[in-house]
Amino acid sequence: MASSVQTPRQVPEELTPAPRHELDEARHPGVRQYIVVAIVLALATLAEVVLYYLDLPRGLLVGLLLFFAVSKFALVVLFFMHLKFDNPIFRRLFVTGLLLAISVYAVVLVIFGIHPGGNQG
Amino acid sequence: MAERAATAVPEPEVHATSTGLSNVKLAMWAFLGSECLLFGALISTFLLYQGRSEGGPTPSKVYDIPFTSVSSFVLLMSSLTMVLALSAIQRRDEPKMRAWLMATALLGMTFIAGQVYEFTTFVNEGLSLTSSAFSSSFFLMTGFHGAHVTGGILLLLSLVGMSLDGRLPPERSETVELAGLYWHFVDIVWIVIFAAAYLIPTAT
Numbered sequence: 092m093a094s095s096v097q098t099p100r101q102v103p104e105e106l107t108p109a110p111r112h113e114l115d116e117a118r119h120p121g122v123r124q125y126i127v128v129a130i131v132l133a134l135a136t137l138a139e140v141v142l143y144y145l146d147l148p149r150g151l152l153v154g155l156l157l158f159f160a161v162s163k164f165a166l167v168v169l170f171f172m173h174l175k176f177d178n179p180i181f182r183r184l185f186v187t188g189l190l191l192a193i194s195v196y197a198v199v200l201v202i203f204g205i206h207p208g209g210n211q212g
Numbered sequence: 213m214a215e216r217a218a219t220a221v222p223e224p225e226v227h228a229t230s231t232g233l234s235n236v237k238l239a240m241w242a243f244l245g246s247e248c249l250l251f252g253a254l255i256s257t258f259l260l261y262q263g264r265s266e267g268g269p270t271p272s273k274v275y276d277i278p279f280t281s282v283s284s285f286v287l288l289m290s291s292l293t294m295v296l297a298l299s300a301i302q303r304r305d306e307p308k309m310r311a312w313l314m315a316t317a318l319l320g321m322t323f324i325a326g327q328v329y330e331f332t333t334f335v336n337e338g339l340s341l342t343s344s345a346f347s348s349s350f351f352l353m354t355g356f357h358g359a360h361v362t363g364g365i366l367l368l369l370s371l372v373g374m375s376l377d378g379r380l381p382p383e384r385s386e387t388v389e390l391a392g393l394y395w396h397f398v399d400i401v402w403i404v405i406f407a408a409a410y411l412i413p414t415a416t
Contacts (some may be wrong), residue, residue, distance in 0.1 A: 107314065119299075119302070121299075122296065125292060126292070128292075129291070132291075133285060133288065133289070136281065136288060139357055139406075139407065139411055140277065140281045142275060142411075154282050156411050157407065160404060163288075163403045167396055167403070168400060171294070181233075181237065181238070184245050185244055185245050186242035186245075187245055188242075188247075189248045191244065192248040192251075193252070195252065196253065200256055200259060200260065205381075
């Protein structure tokens, strides 16, 4: 009977993987890359404001402003929040919430946009 | 006796999780994913109601785009100082980390001061919380964002305090990273609000 008791398996220390967050940390960008990203963000904001004062057709203006906003959003998330470099599980968690929000509220906007009286109860 | 005393010494903190990833970082990303839904609700409510000024001031009449652009720039640059604070602690440079954290908090305070000024101006121009559907949705959306920024400032100041107290050594750089994730999220929400609420003109 005593022989059936299992003893814990010993794993050699060299086979134990390092915590993944330490590996991810090593892949993070350097100070110079952070500054380049910040300059691009500042220039994109300047471009947005300039576009606002130009006399562009509404459709073109909305398209360009959305392009700059999405680009700025992606730059901050990928570089400052390190989603480009970190484990894909973090990316999946965030993108799930983001896509859920976009799809749910796109439906809300379409429904209330088509039936504007619907929001008056 | 000596053996018993030796086992009582606490072991250093190690992330021995089933995924090999930090659980608190996973929790922070899940929280930020859920925050997308909160701000999505506030932004889409604003987009639905922005055309309903009901005789009160309209968005184009009250907005001061140059002023808000400077505020947006300040918040964007606070993301840079935040990521430089993280970079400093990862290089085991604690004084620089504290300096960048303080810079981030100060930029955040500047943004909040600008928002208080903007709200005061709007109220003086007749745009109060209850004056129209546009004003209610505007104050709710930007107010919630401002509350998040204020929470972030308190978080940053507490990190500076912990570091001065010796309770934030370089081994705990993940704490600064988590605070940074929250701060950057607040920044990306403002990127969307600035474009959707201020720059994109109301459909007629």
